Amino acid sequence: xxxxxxxxxEDSLNTARERAKTNNASAFVSITEPIDKVxxxxxxxxxxxxxKSRIFWSVPDxxxxxxxxxEAVSYQESINAYQKLKHHWKQLIEQxxxxxxxxxxxxxxxxxxxFPFDTNEQTSDLWKQFNGSEFRVxxxxxxxxxxxxxxxxxxxxxxxxxxxxxxxxLQRDRELLLSPVSMQKRTNSVLxxxxxxxxxxxxxxxxxxxxxxxxxxxxxxxxxxxxIEFETSVELGYVLNHxxxxxxxxxxxxxxxxxxxxxxxxxxxxxxxxxxxxxxACLAGTAxxxxxxxxxxxIGEELLYxxxxxxxxxxxxxxxxxxxxxxxxxxxxxxxxxxxxLKNLQHLYTPVEAMLRETITILDVAEKLHPTPALCGQPTExxxxxxxxxxxxxRGWYGAPIGWFDHHFNGEFAVAIRSGLVKxxxxxxxxxxxxxxGSDPEVEYEETxxxxxxxxxxxxxxx
Numbered sequence: 001x002x003x004x005x006x007x008x009x010e011d012s013l014n015t016a017r018e019r020a021k022t023n024n025a026s027a028f029v030s031i032t033e034p035i036d037k038v039x040x041x042x043x044x045x046x047x048x049x050x051x052k053s054r055i056f057w058s059v060p061d062x063x064x065x066x067x068x069x070x071e072a073v074s075y076q077e078s079i080n081a082y083q084k085l086k087h088h089w090k091q092l093i094e095q096x097x098x099x100x101x102x103x104x105x106x107x108x109x110x111x112x113x114x115f116p117f118d119t120n121e122q123t124s125d126l127w128k129q130f131n132g133s134e135f136r137v138x139x140x141x142x143x144x145x146x147x148x149x150x151x152x153x154x155x156x157x158x159x160x161x162x163x164x165x166x167x168x169x170l171q172r173d174r175e176l177l178l179s180p181v182s183m184q185k186r187t188n189s190v191l192x193x194x195x196x197x198x199x200x201x202x203x204x205x206x207x208x209x210x211x212x213x214x215x216x217x218x219x220x221x222x223x224x225x226x227x228i229e230f231e232t233s234v235e236l237g238y239v240l241n242h243x244x245x246x247x248x249x250x251x252x253x254x255x256x257x258x259x260x261x262x263x264x265x266x267x268x269x270x271x272x273x274x275x276x277x278x279x280x281a282c283l284a285g286t287a288x289x290x291x292x293x294x295x296x297x298x299i300g301e302e303l304l305y306x307x308x309x310x311x312x313x314x315x316x317x318x319x320x321x322x323x324x325x326x327x328x329x330x331x332x333x334x335x336x337x338x339x340x341x342l343k344n345l346q347h348l349y350t351p352v353e354a355m356l357r358e359t360i361t362i363l364d365v366a367e368k369l370h371p372t373p374a375l376c377g378q379p380t381e382x383x384x385x386x387x388x389x390x391x392x393x394x395r396g397w398y399g400a401p402i403g404w405f406d407h408h409f410n411g412e413f414a415v416a417i418r419s420g421l422v423k424x425x426x427x428x429x430x431x432x433x434x435x436x437x438g439s440d441p442e443v444e445y446e447e448t449x450x451x452x453x454x455x456x457x458x459x460x461x462x463x
Contacts, residue, residue: 009153010167012099016157019097026156028073028092030109032100035178037149040065041244042181043142044254045237050173055112055138056240056254057404059412060267064145066404068112068138069177072154081115081133082367093407100152106406107143107150111135114255114262114402114416117371117395118388126421126428127396129260140177151178183237188460191425192229197392202441204390209439211386219315220377220386222444223432225393226452230425234459236261239422242458249342250454251414253402262397264419265454267342270369270401272412273362278328278354280365282316283340283415284374284434285309285348288450300339300346312434313337313348315373319380320352323368328354344453361409366401375399375415375432396421398430420455429455 009031016027040058047054047069055068073092077084089111100108113135123131141152153170157163201224208220236254240263243252247265254263272279287303290296303309317333324331331354340349356365376399377383387395397416405411420429431451433444 008167009170010163012097013157013161013163013167016097017159017161017163020157020161021159024159026158028096028109028154028156030096030098030100030152030154032107032150032152035149035151037144037147038142038178039181040067040142040144041237041240042183043067043069043177044240045181045183046177046179047140049176052139053136053258054236054254054256055136056252057112058244058252060249060251062244064106065142066110066112067142068136068140070139071136072139072156073111073137074134075111075136076132076134078119078132081119082363085111085133085135086361086363089405096407098407106145106410107152108407109137109152109154110141110404110406110411111137112255112404114397115366115370115400116397117375117400118384120388121395123396124394126394129257130262130396134257140173142177183241188234189231190228190460191231192227194227196225196227198224198445201392202445204392205433205435205439205441205444207390208386208435209437209441212435213437217382217386218378219312219373219434219436220383221375221399221432221434222387222391223393223395223398223430224448226429226431226456228427228429228456228459230427230460233425234422234427236263236422239263239458243454246343246457247418247454249340250418253414253416255397255402260421260423262402262416262419262421263455264416265458266414266417266419267340267347268374268415268417270372270403270413270415271362271365273356273365273405274410275408276356276358276360278324278352278356278365280320280352280354280369282313282320282333282337282350282352283347284316285313285337286433286447286451287346289341289344289346296346300341303346303348304337304339308436308438309348310337311436312374313350315378317350319373319378320369324352324354324365327360327365327368328356330355342454344450362405362411362413363409366413370401371399372415374434375417377434393430395430399432418451418454420459422459427455427459
């Protein structure tokens with residue numbers, strides 16, 4: 001049997017069943033055990049054979065991985081989602097039975113999910129599996145942190161539950177998930193690559209620039225879509241491996257539901273919280289990488305002193321500073337940005353540190369920070385209205401918060417860019433750019449082409 005401290009899983013489930021009998025209501029149980037380290041992508045691949053939806057999350061320095069299989073709890077909201085989610089989670093955790101070493105606050109039950117970019121957007125076929133805000137607690141959660149590995153099992157137990165049968169099934173699933181998986185590199189040939197009306201998109205950029213120069217707004221972000229069809233179905237494990245190996249300094253994420261997966265490698269942290277300490281990031285202003293060290297240095301210096309990119313970056317700095325007003329104390333933001341290099345691009349970057357006030361959670365902060373000027377514009381309301389009325393793309397979860405939080409409301413959200421929606425042998429990739437005074441549609445178009453590259457490479461559509 002699987003042991004957690006001095007108890008077997010069956011012992012813990014029996015304790016939960018007694019609680020269910022006493023309360024006349026099912027008990028939510030979370031059981032964590034230390035395990036030998038496993039390859040997180042192999043665990044993800046093994047989850048496919050359980051025929052359950054999967055989750056993947058890795059931080060930029062690869063010191064932390066989460067892989068979720070199945071769905072023990074799920075919440076879906078369309079209106080006032082941040083606050084409703086906070087309320088649901090507090091209620092669940094107050095009644096939960098958590099069997100693990102509570103000093104290790106990174107293990108135990110966690111919620112994973114995302115929010116839509118625009119809650120007023122009408123969902124079509126493209127994003128029909130991601131309608132509104134949705135979060136889930138996985139049935140099986142692998143945690144790897146600084147080389148240590150844990151398996152958390154989350155489930156409900158009723159007064160009528162057959163504990164022995166459930167424990168046996170959990171053991172069978174556990175053995176399958178932790179068994180070695182053979183994976184070899186493979187490529188995928190592109191049958192069709194279709195940019196959705198690029199000339200109309202360039203015309204929209206010009207229209208947006210005119211609106212800005214007429215005083216409608218200071219900045220508006222316009223995004224577009226690249227549709228890809230491959231020779232065979234996309235194997236997500238291979239895509240994850242590629243992103244983990246190649247996209248340094250980026251969060252790698254995946255959310256799977258009913259055969260559709262939102263996957264990406266984003267460099268942009270929205271917010272990280274641990275014990276009320278907050279970290280956020282201002283990431284706006286973009287340039288390509290150079291082909292040589294000298295060219296790369298020159299491009300980086302030009303980016304640091306480019307008026308357009310510095311203006312875009314300052315919008316984000318000012319927004320985050322304003323959003324934290326009333327939520328946090330001791331806010332520290334450097335006066336000037338530095339370069340944040342990625343494989344294909346480099347960005348202007350300014351870190352943010354603060355201490356959240358006692359009653360404030362990561363969800364309160366995420367709600368205030370989204371949408372950022374880096375993905376929407378400035379002022380927010382006007383930019384969002386313009387995007388809603390004119391943009392050719394249905395954004396769905398693109399450009400919105402995606403991430404996780406635990407039973408202490410510690411957690412992290414990233415901004416879901418450099419991403420794509422994958423189903424079977426088809427993918428839609430998303431990229432955008434910030435339009436300001438003097439923006440050149442052709443230059444912005446080329447920038448989005450570069451932003452498509454991380455996912456295009458990972459999927460096998462480009463070398």
